Amino acid sequence: MNAKIEKPILWGSLAVALAALLWSLDGTFLRPQLYSLPSVLVVFLEHLLGFFVLFPFLIIYRKQIKNITKKQWLAVFWVALFGGALGTTFITKALFLTGFHDISVVILLQKFQPIFAIVLAAIFLRERFPKNFYIYTAIALVAGYFMTFKNPWTIGNLANAVSGVIVYALLAAFAWGSATAFGKYSIKNISYGLLASLRFGLTVLIMLIPAIRYFNGLGDINGIQWKTLIIIVFSSGAAAMFIYYYGLKKISASLATLCELSWPISAVLLDYIINKNILSWTQIIGALIVIGAITKIMLNNRSYHLNGKVIAGLGQGEKTGLHTANLELSVATKTKMPKGLYTCALEIESKPYSGLLYYGYNSLTKKDCLEAHILNFSGDIYGQTILIITERYLRLPKKFASIEELTKQMKKDLKLMEN
Known part of the structure; x- marks a missing residue:
């Protein structure tokens, strides 16, 4: 840590x-x-x-x-x-x-x-x-x-x-x-x-x-x-x-x-x-x-600390309007954290950020994933190691029929994050 x-x-x-x-x-x-x-x-x-x-x-x-x-x-x-x-x-x-x-x-x-x-x-x-x-x-x-x-x-x-x-x-x-x-x-x-x-x-x-x-x-x-x-x-x-x-x-x-x-x-x-x-x-x-x-x-109900290297994704996360960082599933599995969506704090290049962390089934790739959606961030962090600390557990994993449904849900999740 x-x-x-x-x-x-x-x-x-x-x-x-x-x-x-x-x-x-x-x-x-x-x-x-x-x-x-x-x-x-x-x-x-x-x-x-x-x-x-x-x-x-x-x-x-x-x-x-x-x-x-x-x-x-x-x-x-x-x-x-x-x-x-x-x-x-x-x-x-x-x-x-x-x-x-x-x-x-x-x-x-x-x-x-x-x-x-x-x-x-x-x-x-x-x-x-x-x-x-x-x-x-x-x-x-x-x-x-x-x-x-x-x-x-x-x-x-x-x-x-x-x-x-x-x-x-x-x-x-x-x-x-x-x-x-x-x-x-x-x-x-x-x-x-x-x-x-x-x-x-x-x-x-x-x-x-x-x-x-x-x-x-x-x-x-x-x-x-x-x-x-x-x-x-x-x-x-x-x-x-x-x-x-x-x-x-x-x-x-x-x-x-x-x-x-x-x-x-x-x-x-x-x-x-x-x-x-x-x-x-x-x-x-x-x-x-x-x-x-x-x-x-x-x-x-505790916070989980994840430290992992950003890997290449399919580029679908950007369509939700948030900068997305994909990580290896093993980063989450070794913590034994429950699957679902969390609010989180991130540290990237020694700077603090906030965002959402999703661990579970990805309707777009048809398999499990671990991805962080970072607020107010722009830049290329591929290959960099980032630190993520979960804060609140928001919901269980969900399946979506389209990127539009996912984007709509993400907007609801962001409103929950503000509470």
Whole structure:
């Protein structure tokens, strides 16, 4: 892999993993100190203090605000509402309801976030489900039941399944999973620092209305609790989110989800070491299966790196209106990537480009092919080695009766690429 691309991926992965480790400190060490406070007030205060810290980035990158499109503003608002206000409120409420005795279950249930993120990406961004998505999702859901209860064989657990702790934990997973999908979209052409400050600022405005009823009790917050709130800001709160968006800017959402596994693993270990909470053997097996199934889902939806030499084609690709580069099929087969159409990033002669990568049956040549359609490029690259990184899976391979049908489909694919 080209070093120019490999290094950002490494730093991005480490940043997301570090942010996840900081999150694991929250429920074990910090949030228990705030147990006596209303969860809504806690969420408001931690975001207000966090916004004060992140405000300088709003000033520094204020010129980038004009680059935010209407769709991106909606995405940023979604991130603030679900990722900031609702997600944090739900997880805080779930932890408070446990009395901080079984927080491992609450944390492990957050590993359903990728399923929610993929479903929302399919609905709003028109991405397809990974090939084996339904199978692994079913496995994860069944294993999730065993992970949730110490004694899964008790019929009474079906009633407990709708208890506040489980419901709030799953709502948090949905809220944060959706925030990941929309966060990646909203960070496309703005700084990670700007997105973090906008998220915290909008969350403060959103939480102001429900929190204002508790303002009379601000004087009852003791020194230890104020100190805890400040520590949260500089650890699991604003600082962790700033680090997370730094990493998310450099890596795919699917890779970020895998790096986030450091959160539940470290949280469960800390819960055992600090609070002496022990999972039952069925919970441990269920947790391992959930993590394995979610990991498999994300690996099926990951980015693929292809490095190959451009070979001669039949010249049919130019008729679609895009510059086409053909590569040997072996470049794709050795990665075991699913056949279909992807959006992709390309590096040609050390310059970045975007485009579409198609791997599958070619109706014009009557055989499988691997070809990249490069946007805003002209020139002869025959014989050159190019680097391609897939981004989003758009659709399965299709057969076309004519070049006109193919061209029409390519125009539709380009519109999907803009979403």
